[in-house]
Amino acid sequence: IKMKIFETEGRLAITQQNSKAKVTEAVESHKLGIDNIRRIAESYGGSVFVVEDEKTFEINIKLFSL
Numbered sequence: 001i002k003m004k005i006f007e008t009e010g011r012l013a014i015t016q017q018n019s020k021a022k023v024t025e026a027v028e029s030h031k032l033g034i035d036n037i038r039r040i041a042e043s044y045g046g047s048v049f050v051v052e053d054e055k056t057f058e059i060n061i062k063l064f065s066l
Contacts, residue, residue, distance in 0.1 A: 010065050011046070017058040037061065 002017045037059070038048040046063040 008062070012063040014061040014063070015058065017056060019056055020052075020054070034059070 002015075004013075004015045006013050006015075034048070034050060041048050041061050041063060044063050045065070046061060048062075049060040051058045051060075
Protein backbone atom coordinates (compact mmCIF):
# COMPACT_ATOMS: atom_id res chain seq x y z
CA ILE A 1 0.00 0.00 0.00
CA LYS A 2 1.29 3.45 -0.93
CA MET A 3 -0.40 6.53 0.49
CA LYS A 4 0.36 10.21 -0.11
CA ILE A 5 -1.23 13.24 1.49
CA PHE A 6 -0.27 16.52 -0.14
CA GLU A 7 -1.42 19.90 -1.42
CA THR A 8 -2.14 20.46 -5.09
CA GLU A 9 -3.81 23.40 -6.79
CA GLY A 10 -4.64 24.82 -3.36
CA ARG A 11 -6.51 21.66 -2.33
CA LEU A 12 -5.84 18.85 0.14
CA ALA A 13 -5.21 15.65 -1.85
CA ILE A 14 -5.00 12.02 -0.76
CA THR A 15 -3.80 9.24 -3.05
CA GLN A 16 -3.78 5.56 -2.12
CA GLN A 17 -2.46 2.80 -4.38
CA ASN A 18 -2.78 -0.93 -3.65
CA SER A 19 -1.60 -4.02 -5.43
CA LYS A 20 -4.46 -6.39 -6.12
CA ALA A 21 -4.31 -9.96 -4.85
CA LYS A 22 -5.00 -12.75 -7.30
CA VAL A 23 -8.56 -13.96 -6.72
CA THR A 24 -9.41 -17.50 -7.72
CA GLU A 25 -13.14 -17.28 -7.07
CA ALA A 26 -15.79 -14.74 -8.02
CA VAL A 27 -16.10 -11.76 -5.67
CA GLU A 28 -19.25 -9.69 -5.65
CA SER A 29 -18.65 -5.96 -5.30
CA HIS A 30 -21.21 -3.20 -5.49
CA LYS A 31 -18.62 -0.39 -5.11
CA LEU A 32 -20.56 0.96 -2.09
CA GLY A 33 -17.35 2.04 -0.33
CA ILE A 34 -16.23 4.12 -3.33
CA ASP A 35 -19.71 5.64 -3.65
CA ASN A 36 -19.64 6.64 0.04
CA ILE A 37 -16.15 8.15 -0.27
CA ARG A 38 -17.28 10.08 -3.35
CA ARG A 39 -20.39 11.37 -1.55
CA ILE A 40 -18.38 12.52 1.47
CA ALA A 41 -15.69 14.19 -0.69
CA GLU A 42 -18.36 16.02 -2.72
CA SER A 43 -19.98 17.26 0.51
CA TYR A 44 -16.62 18.97 1.22
CA GLY A 45 -16.46 20.44 -2.28
CA GLY A 46 -14.05 17.76 -3.45
CA SER A 47 -13.84 14.95 -5.97
CA VAL A 48 -12.80 11.30 -6.30
CA PHE A 49 -11.06 9.65 -9.24
CA VAL A 50 -10.39 5.89 -9.38
CA VAL A 51 -7.88 4.15 -11.67
CA GLU A 52 -7.73 0.39 -11.74
CA ASP A 53 -6.34 -2.40 -13.83
CA GLU A 54 -5.81 -6.11 -13.25
CA LYS A 55 -2.76 -5.50 -10.99
CA THR A 56 -3.40 -2.22 -9.14
CA PHE A 57 -6.12 -0.05 -7.65
CA GLU A 58 -5.61 3.68 -7.07
CA ILE A 59 -7.98 6.22 -5.58
CA ASN A 60 -7.32 9.97 -5.76
CA ILE A 61 -9.32 12.22 -3.44
CA LYS A 62 -9.25 16.02 -3.58
CA LEU A 63 -10.92 17.92 -0.77
CA PHE A 64 -11.45 21.49 0.34
CA SER A 65 -9.29 24.45 -0.54
CA LEU A 66 -6.44 25.16 1.88
